[in-house]
Amino acid sequence: MLSSQQVLPIDPKWYRQVLGQYPTGVCVITATASDGVPVSMVVGSFTSVSLNPALVAFFPDRGSSSWAKLRDCEHFCVNILGAEQEPVCRQLASKDPNKFDGVAHRISERGCPVLEDVVAWIECRRYAITDAGDHEMVTGEIVALDIAGGGLPLLFFQGGYGQFAPGALVASEAPGLSLAQLRQVDRARAELERLAAETGGRCIVTVRAGEELIVAASAGQGNIPGIATLVGQRLPFRLPTGSVFAAWLSDQEVDPWLGRHDVPVRETAATVLARVRERGFSVGLISEAQRIFSAQLAAAGDDEIAIEALEELISDLAFDPAEWTDAIKGQARVVSVPVFGADGAVAMALTLYGFPKPPEGGIDIYIAHLIEAATRVSAGLGARAQ
Template sequence: MLDPARYRQVMGQYPTGIAMVTATSQDGSPVGMIVGTFASVSLDPPLVSFMPTRTSTTWPQIEAAGSFCVNVLTVAQEPVCRAFRAEGVDRFAGEPWRTGATGSPILERSAAWIDCEIVNVLDAGDHVIVLGAVVEMDAPNTELPLLFFQGGYGSFTPQTMVSPYLNVASNLAFVDRARPLMEELSSTLGCECVLATSERDDILIMASAGVRSDSQRAMLVGERVSLAAPFGRTAMAWASSSDVDRWQRKAQDTETARAGLEMLDVIRRRGYSVSIEDPSHQPSSSPTVSVLDPGAELPFALAPAEGQVHSISAPIRRDSGPVEFVLGLYGMADTSAEGVDRAAQALMKTTHELANHLNDH
C-alpha cells in the first residue's frame, strides 16, 4: 500500500495556487476554507472546481448556501491563509470584503475572484469534487499569487513569460533574444514590459516581463486584442494605407477614427507612443483605459485634467519596413515628466538594439 507520507512528498513537487473559497452561511455569517485544489474546468460553459475533504466542517455550510466565491490569494494575504487554518479566531477580521452577485464574500485584496453557483458535487475518494458555474469574475490586483510548494508557502520570481501560441520559429528566436533586455527594462524601471506583434486584425501578446506597479489589469500572455483605432496605433504608424484604412473603419466612431489617424503622425515624428489615462474613463476589463497620445514632445508636464501616463510603446522595424513587433512599458513606478522621459529613452535604446538584431538576421 502506498505510504501517505511518501504520497505527500512526491505531490509536493508540484506547486499549487492557494485560494479561499467563501460563502454565506444560512445564519448570514461569512464562512470560508483554504483550498489548493481550485481548477478551471470548462470555457464553454465556464465551469471551475475545487475539492474539499469529506471531513471538512465548512464544506457542508458552503454546500447548503448553493454558491461560493473562489478568492485567489496573494503573497500579501499569507496571514489570511494562516488565520483560516487556526481555530478560535475571527477569520475575517481585518480583511476587507464585500458581497458578490451570489451573496458570497469577495476578498477585495485578492489577485482574482470567481463567483459561482454550485451545479454538481461528485464523489472522489476522501474528497468531493465541486463543480461551479461562473456567474461573475474579476482580477483586480497585480500582487503575485501565493503558492504552496514542498510543504511551505511562497511565491515565484517572474521572469519572461512567453505565449504558448507562438508557432513560428523566427518569432520564438526573437522572443529569446528580447527576454534579457525586457527583464532588464522591467527591473530598472519598476514596471511590466510587454512584447507584442500584429497579426492582420489582432495584436498578439507574445511575452511579458516584470510586474506593473499600478492597479490596472496586466495584459495576459497569449491574449489577442482587436486592432481598432486608436488601440494598436504604434503597430499601425508605419503600416500600409490599406491596413490603416481597415484599422480606422473598426473604430467606434468617426471622431475616434480621425483622432487615431492624427496619433499616427505624432508617433512617426516622435518615434514612440505615450498613452495617457483618460480620467473620465471608468476602469474596465479592457487591456487599457488610455485613449490619448499627446502631440507635445517629451519631456512634458501633464495638466491635472489630462490624467496620468499609462504606458509607452515603441516599434521594432526591419530597416524602413513596417512594424514587426511593439515593445511597451506599463505601470511605471515614476510617471513624472522626467521619469517618463527617462523610461522612453531606455525603451528606445532597447528597441533600436532589437531592430539591429532583425536587420542582422
C-alpha cells in the same frame, strides 16, 4: 511482471513529496451556514472546469470538519489569496470558532463572505458533488466573479507558502501568430523584465498579424495593478497605435494600408509617420480618450475586446504630437519603439506604459531605456543598425 490490473501501493509520504513539486494557488472557500455563521476552508485544489456552462471545482477531504460545515451550503465563494495574505490563510484554516474576527470581508447578496485584498473572487452555486477517492469533487456554477486587487497570488509549494516571482509572460499561442514570431518574442523576454524593473512600468511586446496587432508578451505590474495581463489582446493595425509598424513600411506597402483609413487621417498620416521614423519612437499622450481606452482594457480582464469595439476608441487617441517640448513630454503615457528583424522590417514593437512619474530628466530617461532594449533585441535577431 505486473498485469494491467495490478497497481503498486503508493507511499503517502512519497506521494506528497512528488506532488509537492507542482505549485498550486491558495484559495479560501467561504459560505454562510444554515445557522447564519460564516464558514471557511483553505484549499490548494481549485481548478477551472468548463466555459459553457461556466464551472469550477475544488476537492475537499471527506474527513474535513470545515467541509462538513460547507457541504450543505447552496452558494460558496472562492477567494484567491494575495501573496501577502498568509496570515489570513492561517487564521481561516484554524479551528478557532471566531476565525473571521479581524478578517476584513463583506457579505455578498447570496450570503457569501467575500474577503478584502484578495487577487480575485468567484462566487458559485453548488452544481454537483461527486466521489473522488478519499476526497470529493465539488463543482460550482459561476454566478459572479471579479478581479479584486490584482497583484500576485499566494502559492503553496514543497510544503510551504510562498509567492510567484513573475518574469515576462509570453503567449503560448494565438491565432495568426507564427511559431517564428513567438520564438522572436521569446528572445525579448529578458529585455522586457529589465525594462519593467528599471522603469517601474509595464512593458509589452506587440507583433503584427495581417491587419491586426497582437499583444504577445508582457512584464511588470506598473502603477495599475488591477489590470490583468493583456497577452492575447488584439488591436487594429491602423493609426495611431500602428504608427511604429507603419513608419518603416515601404511606399508600396504604406499606400494601400493608408487607403483603408478615413480621408482626414490619410491627409496627416505621411507627416505623422515621418515624425515617428525621425524620432525613433511613437508616443501617446494623456487624454480623456486614453483614460476611457485604458478603462476598457482593465474591465476586460482576460477577455479580449473585439477589434470593432476598439476602432472608435483608438481613432480618438492623442499620439505623436508635432511639438516635443518639456510640457508635452509631461503628458506622455505610452511609448513604443520598433524592433527590427534580420530582413530590416519591424518584427515587433516594445511598448512601455503604466510607469510612475518620470525622474529628473523626464520621459527621455524612459525612452532611452526603451530604445536601448529594442536595439539589443534587434541585434539578437540579426538586424543591422538602422
